[in-house]
Every structure is written in structure tokens, then in C-alpha cells.
Amino acid sequence: MTLQQIFNNIDKISSEITDIRRHLHMHPELSHQEVETPEFIANYLEGLNIPVRRGVGGRGVVGRIEGGKPGRTIAFRADFDALPIQDAKDVPYKSTVPGVMHACGHDGHTAALLGFAKAMNEVKDELPGNIVLIHQFGEELSPGGATAMIEDGCLEGVAEIYGAHLQSQMEVGHVYGRDGYLQAAEDTVKITVNGSGTHGAEPHTGTDPILAASHIMVALQSIVSRNADPLKELVVSIGKFHAGDADNVIPEKAIMEGTIRVFDENLRSLAGQRIRDLAAGVGQGLGCTVDVEIGKGYDSLWNHPEQMDLIRRAVDSSFGDGVYKDIDPVMPVEDFSYYLQKVAGAFFFVGAKPLDVENPFPHHHEKFDFHEPAMAMTAKVFAAAYFEAQK
Numbered sequence: 001m002t003l004q005q006i007f008n009n010i011d012k013i014s015s016e017i018t019d020i021r022r023h024l025h026m027h028p029e030l031s032h033q034e035v036e037t038p039e040f041i042a043n044y045l046e047g048l049n050i051p052v053r054r055g056v057g058g059r060g061v062v063g064r065i066e067g068g069k070p071g072r073t074i075a076f077r078a079d080f081d082a083l084p085i086q087d088a089k090d091v092p093y094k095s096t097v098p099g100v101m102h103a104c105g106h107d108g109h110t111a112a113l114l115g116f117a118k119a120m121n122e123v124k125d126e127l128p129g130n131i132v133l134i135h136q137f138g139e140e141l142s143p144g145g146a147t148a149m150i151e152d153g154c155l156e157g158v159a160e161i162y163g164a165h166l167q168s169q170m171e172v173g174h175v176y177g178r179d180g181y182l183q184a185a186e187d188t189v190k191i192t193v194n195g196s197g198t199h200g201a202e203p204h205t206g207t208d209p210i211l212a213a214s215h216i217m218v219a220l221q222s223i224v225s226r227n228a229d230p231l232k233e234l235v236v237s238i239g240k241f242h243a244g245d246a247d248n249v250i251p252e253k254a255i256m257e258g259t260i261r262v263f264d265e266n267l268r269s270l271a272g273q274r275i276r277d278l279a280a281g282v283g284q285g286l287g288c289t290v291d292v293e294i295g296k297g298y299d300s301l302w303n304h305p306e307q308m309d310l311i312r313r314a315v316d317s318s319f320g321d322g323v324y325k326d327i328d329p330v331m332p333v334e335d336f337s338y339y340l341q342k343v344a345g346a347f348f349f350v351g352a353k354p355l356d357v358e359n360p361f362p363h364h365h366e367k368f369d370f371h372e373p374a375m376a377m378t379a380k381v382f383a384a385a386y387f388e389a390q391k
Helices: 003-012 014-026 036-047 106-121 145-151 209-227 265-285 305-319 337-342 374-389
Strands: 052-056 060-066 069-079 128-136 160-167 175-177 180-183 185-194 234-243 253-262 289-296 301-303 324-326 344-351
Touching: 003 014, 003 106, 003 374, 014 036, 014 106, 014 374, 036 052, 036 060, 036 106, 036 128, 060 106, 060 145, 069 106, 069 374, 106 128, 106 160, 106 374, 128 145, 145 337, 160 305, 160 337, 160 374, 175 305, 185 209, 185 265, 209 234, 209 253, 209 265, 234 265, 253 265, 265 289, 301 305, 301 337, 301 344, 305 324, 305 344, 305 374, 337 344, 344 374
Parallel strands: 069 128, 069 160, 160 344, 175 324
Antiparallel strands: 052 060, 060 128, 175 344, 180 301, 185 253, 185 289, 234 253
16 A cells, blocks of 8 residues: 555545535535534544544544554544635535535535545555544634634544645645744734714714724824834734714714734734723823723644644655745634644645636635645645654
8 A cells, every 4th residue: 555546546536525525515504503514524434434523522523543553643634614604606516505605615624634534544454553533613713613622632642733724825736834833813802982972063072982093093003013023923903993873973982893913922912912001091192981802812823843844745755846835924813723732733725726717716705716626635635744744
């Protein structure tokens, strides 16, 4: 049994991988509301005679393939939740659930891991070590499913863990990653500015929270430009601003909501404190009181250098020089970070840009889609990484 034989087996079931993905795409389920999806996954694995734990951490599924030879236990993870977005694609596998769709590729991650499981299980007696298949719920909505599944023992006995994300805006045929920080941490921000309402024609008889909130929003831009080390990445963005319902009324309050994206934990704390200080100070100067809520989201994702180098070696030896590409860190978040806090491992991207499309729709877009053969590529990279990890 060789790695190339496993690759050939993955190619033979590539249409089955696509069918799985399209089934999941047509029947998406929102984060922490998944019922049919984990049932489908568990039934598929059990149909392969792979032992399964259901309800791990709440809605997770964990399968385990026992190899016939001594070796290490390596885990692979895929997420399976969808997003509250109306599917606007004109394709036969369009979502059948109003207002819900797989707009980030999680259906593809699941299909790729199931295809990998089938190919590896067929030769399990010849495998060194064991494979743990972690199918995770709730990645899109904090608190994600990773921490709950870890607490419920999904990493028990695991030496290393690997995960992949299909990327619709990265070139097909390539694998992308980096040592150290790959994806940012995220905190949510809600700022409520309290004034006193009055008639818009008589602003002097009240205290305008819109004016104060506007100045606060401008002041927040100084955090990145004047408080943060310019050599460290930080984003502070306000994406939601609501105040009032009439054009001639100064309202009682204005509410802003936004996000902090950062890698360094000290800078993460600094950003939160500066938001509180600036909001309170500017609000007070303009006669308003301010309430600031900062919700801790996912931690930054840090790839272990040794395991990321393993992915490079596996890709180079299996697919040739130039297929693996190092990239800069990115600001979207990913709760795979919590697995990497417990055991060594790495997370990487697989190019899945639709062919003949110059500007593909981004993730979380109503017309998002990806090049489906990239799922087989993902399964092959998992297989290559598994054998590299057993050396």
C-alpha cells in the first residue's frame, strides 16, 4: 500500500465526495442548531464500520480508525455549520432552507473529511497508528463547538491535529499556510451613548448622543494609528451605528457595534482598554454617559512551526515544488485555535477558486461557491500529512 494508491482511491470516490457536499449544501443548518447534519455524518461513518461517538460537546461527531500497525494518533477536523444567508446561486444544489446556506465551505470540509475517512478506512489494517475524525458543530458563532468538544474528550490520546479551509479566492492546485499566527483573535464591541432626547429644532434643551457617538467613532481610529505598535496587526472597526427614528428628534441614545481583530494578546488588552477610556472621556466631554461592552471572541490561531513544516514537506513530496505557498496572516477568525492550544498541529488553506472566474464571490456572500475538485485535494493533503506524521 502506497500513498499514491490512497490518492487513486480518493480520485475514485471524488464524485461521491461531491454528492455529499451537494446534499449538505441543499440541507444547511445554523450554528448550534445542527440536528440532521451530525446524524448524516455519524450514519455515513458507521456505514463504513468506523466507530463513532455522537453528541460530543453537544452536537459533535467523532470517528476513530484503528490502524493495524503501531504508530501515533493523528486527528483531523472539519466543521459543518451554515450561515443565516439566503442562497442566491442558480445551481441544482441550491439551499432548500430559506435564509440559510453554506456560504463558507463547511459543507466541503465535511465532504472532504468523509472522503478521506473512507479512503483510509479501506486500508486500515496496513496503517500505522490511528486516525481521529473530528466533525465539529458551531464554528461560525461564538462560543464555537471546539471548546465544548475538547472538554468532552475529542483530543484524548491525540498527538497532533490538522485542519483545512477551502478558499474560494485562492488559486486551485495550491496549499497555503504559515508558521505562527495565521488567523486573528476577535472581540466584539458595543458602545451605548446615553444623552437626553429633545426636539431637533431645540438641541440646546437636550444632550445629543449622536454627536458624542460620532466623535467617539472618530477617536477610536487613533488606537491603531497612535497606540498600537505599527509592526503589529490590529483592526478596530465599527460596522453598526443606530440612533433615532425621526429626522426632527434628537434621541435618548446612540448605539455602535464593531469588532477588534488582533494577534498579540497584550495588544488585544490594550485595544479593549483604550476603547473604554476613549468612549468614556469623549462622551463625558460632550455631556453623555457611555456604557461599553467588550465580548471576548475566538483566540488567535497559532500554527506550530514543526507541524506546519510537516505540511510543507507532505505537500512538496506528494504534489511537487511550488504547490505549497507561504502567505501573510489573515484577519478572519477560526476556533480551530483552541485545538492548537491543547496539542501540536497546523491549519492551512486549500485553493478552491472557481475556474474561469476572475473575481469569485467571497466567503459569506449570497452567491458563494467553490471549485469542488478542491475537496479531493484536501483529502489527499490529509492523507499525505498523516503518513508524514508517522515517520
